[in-house]
Amino acid sequence: MSTPFGVDLGNDNTVIACARNRGIDIIVNEVSNRSTPTLVGFGMKARAIGESGKNQQTSNLKNTVHNLKRVLGLDYKDPDFAIEQKYFSAPLLENKDGGVSTKVRFLGEQQEFTATQLTAMYLNKIKDITAKETKLNIADICLSVPVWYTEKQRRAASDACKIAGLNPVRIVNEVTAAAVGYGVFKANDLPEDEPKKVVFLDIGHSSLQVSVAAVKRGELKILGSAYDKHFGGRDFDYAIANHFADEFVGKYKIDVRENPKAFYRVLTAAEKLKKVLSANTQAPFNIESVMNDVDVSSSMNRDELEEYVQPLLNRVHIPIEQALKDAGLSVEDVDSIEVIGGCTRVPSLKAKVQEIFGGKQLSFTLNQDEAIARGNAFICAMHSPTLRVRPFKFEDFNPYTVSYFWDKQEEDEDHLEVFPRGGLFPSTKIITLFRKGDFTVEARYTKKEEVPAGTQPVVAKWELKGVVPSEGETSIACKLKLRNDPSGFYTIESAHTVEEQLVKELIEEEPKEEGKEDEEEEESEPKYREVKKLVKKNDLEIICTSAALPAEEREAFTEKENSLTMSDKLVADTEDRKNALEEYIYELRGKLDDQYKDFASDDEKSRLTEKLAKAEDWLYDDGYDASKAKYIARYEELAMIGNIIRGRYLAKEEEKKQALRQKQESRAADAMAEKLAAARQASKEDVEMKN
Structure with a gap:
């Protein structure tokens, strides 16, 4: 059975939700995080996607591709590409179809992948995470995309799903998905007749999107939508990072913008500082050995941050006013302002939005990070032939x-x-x-x-x-x-x-006059x-x-993805067998001098210790990069002797358990006999007293 799931493909992090257990669950990844970094890394042996890619991003910057959503379906000559290019550490180039591709070093050679392929790789990882968590077959997906996506970009998103082995039952606008979640899960608070006018504002990692909706119980209509494609958390991060980059030029005589790895570390620290300033009025800024072995330190307070991001704050009103205009509403007509997206935690941004809406209180009833994914999962469940969900009709705004x-x-x-x-x-x-x-x-x-x-x-x-x-x-x-x-x-x-x-x-007969009796009882022929x-x-x-994509090209990409997935699995399995061998060597050596010392002869200990030493030397020398089969063979060679000794130990332990059980059973029998004897004696005494 396939379980429907929804994916909020974020520019920085992706959230997965699944319809199960009579509700919507957020799927955690392999390290139990509720969101997964949206990036694909390429190494000498395998790909590192999601968490594993994030862990090695600093050391593998040129071969790690992120910001996937921004180049999916984008033409290389598109004016947006000139803006987007600065956010990429991996080199981007124009492919044969005029789209965007990247060239990375993978498996020891330069390889080229299109934006659609990269997105498919990531979605395949998301599918794998969901399948492992739910223990179910994953096929149907509802994927959300930005409201400004054109037909070409939506088709690219659909193709990426298909290459990943998924069936895209629906491609939905991100804010619309959040609005559907609001309409479904807040149904008891909604009117049944006159719809409630709600503004949904989503400010995420790379964009600001706003939709105005008319919501009532069981029904939703998006009346207007607008956006700012270049307004989000990353723009705040760059404003902070560029401020400190300028400061370090004068203070430490280094320009971190000349070194991609150094600037990436500054960007990462800037993001952390932004989050700290969301809850505190001041925060330190320290990075060790950022560049040329120079340690840098500084600080920033909330007022300074607001000053550096003021040019961004001055643009917030534009898409909001446009969406209200499309909807034919004024600020006074709005009943509620629902705010989602990680960037909306910035206090100055919240204050600015509240000011635009004339001081009306902002509502945070939706989960800021998970609302879109939950809405997607419900929409996917609506299309499932096996699940019954609450009826809900929604219509979107054609931009x-x-x-x-x-x-x-x-x-x-x-x-x-x-x-x-x-x-x-x-x-x-x-x-x-x-x-x-x-x-x-x-x-x-x-x-x-x-x-x-x-x-x-x-x-x-x-x-x-x-x-x-x-x-x-x-x-x-x-x-x-x-x-x-x-x-x-x-x-x-x-x-x-x-x-x-x-x-x-x-020919329909004319109705007979009232009161007029029909002489013929039989009905006339039509x-x-x-x-x-x-x-x-x-x-x-x-x-x-x-x-x-043409069917032939999509099938070729699918075959390539399947091949890479099998190759990654082999590398992961080989690493597991290597780790299992290493663990067994240390475990067996330790037990020979402890638990197993009385169950092996001196000759066996000598031979096994020698074999363990040779296996360890091989593992860190010739066997450091061996095949899966060789690791299995070495493991079995050691286990042939180790299992004999272990068997003796387990047999002795079982004897001890049997003896303990017999002793406990004997005690229980003696206790029961004593109770029966006491009962018989008491009964005898009762009879004698009566006589």
């Missing part, structure tokens, strides 16, 4: 206007605006075109000012085949079912031709008339060309 184009034949127009900005999705529209033969339809973003700069206008193309006009006609009507589906994808769901045909239609109606003739073949 971009999309029109469908075709070549002009019988029609006066060659396009139609089908899904305008501000409309709700999922949504379906049916259009009718008169065609002379096979034709092509194209979906495009039609308002350049709405989409992110650098976005390609073409969303997808469809070839429709099988159009044959009826005999004697030059064209035929084709009905197309256009859909903006639940994942935000623009599609042609179905298409078919229709033609006029004579059909029989039942009457029909022939009318011309448009009826379905045949389905059209639809061939789609979208931003999704």
Whole structure:
């Protein structure tokens, strides 16, 4: 059985939630953390993903890729890429499709991986963590993405899931997922008639997103959404790090920005200082041997931090006002302001948001770090055929206007605006075109000012085949079912031709006059008339060309990922066998002089001690990088003798236990006999007294 799970793919950390135990559980990773670092590291033998990658990031900076969400589905020539590039330590380059790839040293050679492949690698690790924690098969996933993601980026997210062996039942906007969680888990506090107007504000590691929703019991509508793609925790970290970098130039005559590892350590310390200042008014800043064996130290207070991040704080109002404008609401109309995201713990940021909303109290009823993942898990459970969940309907806000184009034949127009900005999705529209033969339809973003700069206008193309006009006609009507589906994808769901045909239609009898008796008791025969109606003739073949990876390329990436996963598993298993051998050597040597000393002859001790010494020397010399089979062979060689001695020891221990049990049973029998004798004596005395 597959268990539905939801993934909040964060730019810095990822949270996993799973629908089970009649609720939503947060899945902990291999070190029992409730969130997992979002990065992929490459080494000489294997990949280090998540926690293991984070542990070696400082020493393996150039071969560790993070910020995956920011380059997924992004074009290399996109204006955003110039901004994003500074946040990467691994080298980025343009691939053959014009997208972003990275080149890293892996398995002793330079290898190139696309952003989609990297995301798939990470999602595969997330799948593995979930499977080990739940002991269940993991297949269906609901993945959340930023609200500004275009069709191409959403398709890339879907492809990454498929490469990782997952079925993306839904790609959902991050803030919408949190809003769904609010609507479901706070249902008892929601009205049943007039919806509550709630603003959901998410300020995470790399972005600020805001959505305005109308929420009532069992139903949610996103009325407006807006964002600032370059406003988040990492921008605060860089503001702090650059301040100290400038200070150290004058104070210690070093520029940490010239050394990637040194600047990364400063960034890490800046993030810790930011968190400390969220609860304290002052914090120290110390790093040992940051660069050129120089130790640095300084401090910062909360007022100074607010001064350095003031340019960021001055931008907070822009997306909030835009979202309210899209929703047609004012600050006074808002009933609640729900705040999530790790960066919202910064006191100056909370104060600024509260000021924008005219002093209204901010609400923190949702878990700031886990709300999105919980919402995702519930949405995934909604799609599960095996789980029953509370009914909940939600519609999202369409951020971009999309029109469908075709070549002009019988029609006066060659396009139609089908899904305008501000409309709700999922949504379906049916259009009718008169065609002379096979034709092509194209979906495009039609308002350049709405989409992110650098976005390609073409969303997808469809070839429709099988159009044959009826005999004697030059064209035929084709009905197309256009859909903006639940994942935000623009599609042609179905298409078919229709033609006029004579059909029989039942003639409804006029109602009889009240009080008038019917002379004939038998009912009259039903009457029909022939009318011309448009009826379905045949389905059209639809061939789609979208931003999704071609099936062959996706299958190749899937095979590559499966191969790398097997290779990583072999390396991990080999390391486990090596550790098991090392542990056995030390354990057996210690027990020979302790527990096993009376159960082995001097000759056996001598031979085994010699073998243990040789195995230890081999392990740290020629066997340091041996195969799994060799470690197993060495272990079994030692265990052949060790197990004989251990067997003697266990047999003696079992004898002791048997003797102890027999002694305890004997005592219990004696005690029972004494009780019976005492009872018989008491009974005898009672009889004598009566006589």
